[in-house]
Amino acid sequence: MEKYSVFVAFAPHFKALARVAYFKIVSKDESNAKRMLYELYRFMMWFFILLYNIQHLIRVIQVRHSTEQLVDTLFILLTTLNCLGKQVAFNARSGRIHKIIETIQESTFAPTKPNHLDLLKKNAVSMSQILSFYQCGCLTCAALWTIFPFINRARGREVTFTGYLPFDTSVTSTFYLALAYMSVLITIQAFGHVTMDCTIVAFYAQAKVQIKMLRYNFEHFMDADEENIKIDTQITGTNYEQNTHKVNTNDIIIMTQKRLTNYVDHYEKIASFVKEVESIFSEAMIVQFFAMAWVICMTVYKIVSLSLLSVEFISMAMYLGCMLGQLFIYCYFGTKLKVESEFICQSVYCGDWLSLSPSFRRKLLVFMSYCSKPLALRTAYIIPMCLDTYIAVLKSSYSLFTFLNRN
Amino acid sequence: MMTKVKTQGLVTDLMPNIKLMQAAGHFLFNYHSDNSGMSMLLRKVYSSVHAVLIVVNYVCMAINMAQYSDEVNELTANTITVLFFAHSVIKLLFFALNSKSFYRTLAIWNQSNSHPLFTESDARYHQLALTKMRRLLYCICGVTVLSVASWVTLTFFGESVRFIANKETNETMTEPAPRLPLKAWYPFNTMSGTMYIAAFALQIYWLLFSMAIANLLDVMFCSWLIFACEQLQHLKAIMKPLMELSASLDTYRPNTAELFRASSTEKSEKVPDPVDLDIRGIYSTQQDFGITLRGAGGKLQTFGQPTPNNPNGLTQKQEMLARSAIKYWVERHKHVVRLVASIGDTYGTALLFHMLISTITLTLLAYQATKIDGVNVYAFSTLGYLTYTLGQVFHFCIFGNRLIEESSSVMEAAYSCQWYDGSEEAKTFVQIVCQQCQKAMSISGAKFFTVSLDLFASVLGAVVTYFMVLVQLK
Numbered sequence: 001m002e003k004y005s006v007f008v009a010f011a012p013h014f015k016a017l018a019r020v021a022y023f024k025i026v027s028k029d030e031s032n033a034k035r036m037l038y039e040l041y042r043f044m045m046w047f048f049i050l051l052y053n054i055q056h057l058i059r060v061i062q063v064r065h066s067t068e069q070l071v072d073t074l075f076i077l078l079t080t081l082n083c084l085g086k087q088v089a090f091n092a093r094s095g096r097i098h099k100i101i102e103t104i105q106e107s108t109f110a111p112t113k114p115n116h117l118d119l120l121k122k123n124a125v126s127m128s129q130i131l132s133f134y135q136c137g138c139l140t141c142a143a144l145w146t147i148f149p150f151i152n153r154a155r156g157r158e159v160t161f162t163g164y165l166p167f168d169t170s171v172t173s174t175f176y177l178a179l180a181y182m183s184v185l186i187t188i189q190a191f192g193h194v195t196m197d198c199t200i201v202a203f204y205a206q207a208k209v210q211i212k213m214l215r216y217n218f219e220h221f222m223d224a225d226e227e228n229i230k231i232d233t234q235i236t237g238t239n240y241e242q243n244t245h246k247v248n249t250n251d252i253i254i255m256t257q258k259r260l261t262n263y264v265d266h267y268e269k270i271a272s273f274v275k276e277v278e279s280i281f282s283e284a285m286i287v288q289f290f291a292m293a294w295v296i297c298m299t300v301y302k303i304v305s306l307s308l309l310s311v312e313f314i315s316m317a318m319y320l321g322c323m324l325g326q327l328f329i330y331c332y333f334g335t336k337l338k339v340e341s342e343f344i345c346q347s348v349y350c351g352d353w354l355s356l357s358p359s360f361r362r363k364l365l366v367f368m369s370y371c372s373k374p375l376a377l378r379t380a381y382i383i384p385m386c387l388d389t390y391i392a393v394l395k396s397s398y399s400l401f402t403f404l405n406r407n
Numbered sequence: 408m409m410t411k412v413k414t415q416g417l418v419t420d421l422m423p424n425i426k427l428m429q430a431a432g433h434f435l436f437n438y439h440s441d442n443s444g445m446s447m448l449l450r451k452v453y454s455s456v457h458a459v460l461i462v463v464n465y466v467c468m469a470i471n472m473a474q475y476s477d478e479v480n481e482l483t484a485n486t487i488t489v490l491f492f493a494h495s496v497i498k499l500l501f502f503a504l505n506s507k508s509f510y511r512t513l514a515i516w517n518q519s520n521s522h523p524l525f526t527e528s529d530a531r532y533h534q535l536a537l538t539k540m541r542r543l544l545y546c547i548c549g550v551t552v553l554s555v556a557s558w559v560t561l562t563f564f565g566e567s568v569r570f571i572a573n574k575e576t577n578e579t580m581t582e583p584a585p586r587l588p589l590k591a592w593y594p595f596n597t598m599s600g601t602m603y604i605a606a607f608a609l610q611i612y613w614l615l616f617s618m619a620i621a622n623l624l625d626v627m628f629c630s631w632l633i634f635a636c637e638q639l640q641h642l643k644a645i646m647k648p649l650m651e652l653s654a655s656l657d658t659y660r661p662n663t664a665e666l667f668r669a670s671s672t673e674k675s676e677k678v679p680d681p682v683d684l685d686i687r688g689i690y691s692t693q694q695d696f697g698i699t700l701r702g703a704g705g706k707l708q709t710f711g712q713p714t715p716n717n718p719n720g721l722t723q724k725q726e727m728l729a730r731s732a733i734k735y736w737v738e739r740h741k742h743v744v745r746l747v748a749s750i751g752d753t754y755g756t757a758l759l760f761h762m763l764i765s766t767i768t769l770t771l772l773a774y775q776a777t778k779i780d781g782v783n784v785y786a787f788s789t790l791g792y793l794t795y796t797l798g799q800v801f802h803f804c805i806f807g808n809r810l811i812e813e814s815s816s817v818m819e820a821a822y823s824c825q826w827y828d829g830s831e832e833a834k835t836f837v838q839i840v841c842q843q844c845q846k847a848m849s850i851s852g853a854k855f856f857t858v859s860l861d862l863f864a865s866v867l868g869a870v871v872t873y874f875m876v877l878v879q880l881k
Contacts, residue, residue: 035837107635175565207656251712335854336854339851339854342846344844345842345843345845345846346846349839349843350741350744350745350843351743353839354733354734354737354836358831358834358835359830361835361836361838361839362835362838365838365839365842366840368842369842372842372845372846387854387855389854391855406880
């Protein structure tokens, strides 16, 4: 069986994160000069992002009496704060993230059967597809966000920037400077945000694939594999032809015991992996949830007063769509993980336990009772990250919209 | 020469349904006796013609909806009709794209295991399933024909008008429209004459076939669920005789009289029976009897000499029979689990689309229902739409719910038999089955929701809530 690194599914994500200096996997064989340069790059990124956020914060305080402008600024500020929350999680807990990356590359998570290889490859492909899709989407949105002030200025309308700028932007040169500064920073933040989301989702998807592999192992619990024949030939080395198909009872017991130990260990590692990922990003998820709830309320409030098919309506609707799309991948993969872990018990049942002794069946039973509790992800300990939550969010936004529309 | 097509398993049971689906124009090209190129081509042409007609008429209805979208009432009514028939178009497309998955589910029950002790019970429950499936098919076919008949009848009552918004005075006016069952845009004038009759005939055909397309697919799904439920009933029924049979596998029978004798004088613990020690010795040396290894060609390790303390003195043959009965039970249960998983994979997405469209339709219908002001055509048509849509949702929710209940009640059946008299093998078998049945088998709509009566109750509750709120706001 070919050697396949499980980390392949995450490679494009971490490459993209390193490009925008959000997170970098430190490799030991890098020269000092390169590292210094990268550290400088990271420092500059952090500085500009914080500056951007502070500018918007100042403006919020400035325009707190005008609802329209306040809402405009808050849109940007909440999104960037959301992004900042995740960035802080990635950087403050980089040690723990390095540890879980090491766990992924351990032998417990490595594929041992051709079916495992297929599952892992399919997962890697779908993860990179999702990443590219979201990256394209965010770059399109950022491009549109850059073009709108251009068009508005060309039409002669006044363009106000959403961040506090100490100089006057009506002069052409300063306008272009300000526009370039704002759009570059928001593009970088959007790109980083989307990549971080896809990375977190990739962790969940990896847990799901590992559970799928575990389920396959249990369904084929009593299948012979190459190892078994190897044990056979070792013991009866001299009369290989005679004894290839006769399997010694003792070896079966050792083999089944070893398999069960491995599989139980595998499940333990998956469960602790999921818990660790959940705890690393717990605060970032809370920030995301609140920011999203606020943004949905504001967007719905604003959309109600706009007519259909105006440019503003389309940009608002697109923004709302992006927010809901971001929440969707979290909820979808959270549900997939939960559903997959609910079927482990069934997979143990579908294996050939009938041919095992009652004492061994009791060992399987202990495992089945333990697995009956699914691996459900939660935000802030109370909000489950599953599609029910997503539908509840959609329902409440729609009710809010209907209610405001009637008024 | 028409030879009888050789079918087995689910296909034989569902043959009437399959034939009706083929007649209605679904892209179902398997299960014919004559598979020559010419007849295949004819069937494909037949299905394509139906598909084209259905889609074209649907598009005409959509065009009509877009044409008269100024007036709110007209728009709402047209939207409801368009959404109502979206089910048929989606199901037609869904089947065409997913037919391999359907064939796979239909082929799952082609080979099923059997056991001499349980063939009678198997046949009985299979017959029950068949009766229920047939009854369901006739019922739904009757409902479809009745709906089409009442729709056409209702067309002849009331005014044949459509609402137009007068742009100057902002009032609603009425404009005469053709007296047809469905409001659609046709490139020819359908007010009167031969074109009117042609359009009428087309619409009757269209109504019948599109409703049949949607309903027959739902009936197939529900028939699968009926089959799975009856299999579970069969398994529950044979649990008791199975446990009684496996009680003969018992290698240790405690002397129950000794155990429960009230001893007032002896305060110390009961001294272990010397028989126990012997049995324990046998267990450990026999090295967990009866392990088989698939693929390595290992043979079932036999008991060898019969245990000296087997109280019933059964022969090896009888013990093998008991063990094979348990094996039959477990393999049949696993087969049902596989069937249900396959049904969920095949039809889950279609259920998701159905619920999505039904939710929007019911919301609009709740709004329409607030405008009912008397016993007239409007009231009948709104109530008709409402009952039909809710009926469709109820149809698959009730069978999904039955599956959930049946699969979790297997545990009760396992408990209610005399498991305490069974052997170690039988007891661990009961334990594992109970553990597995704690998670009920259910069908989910692509993981968004579970198909059960809870879903129906929530949908009905939402409709009633919307209706009450809208009535209050008027």
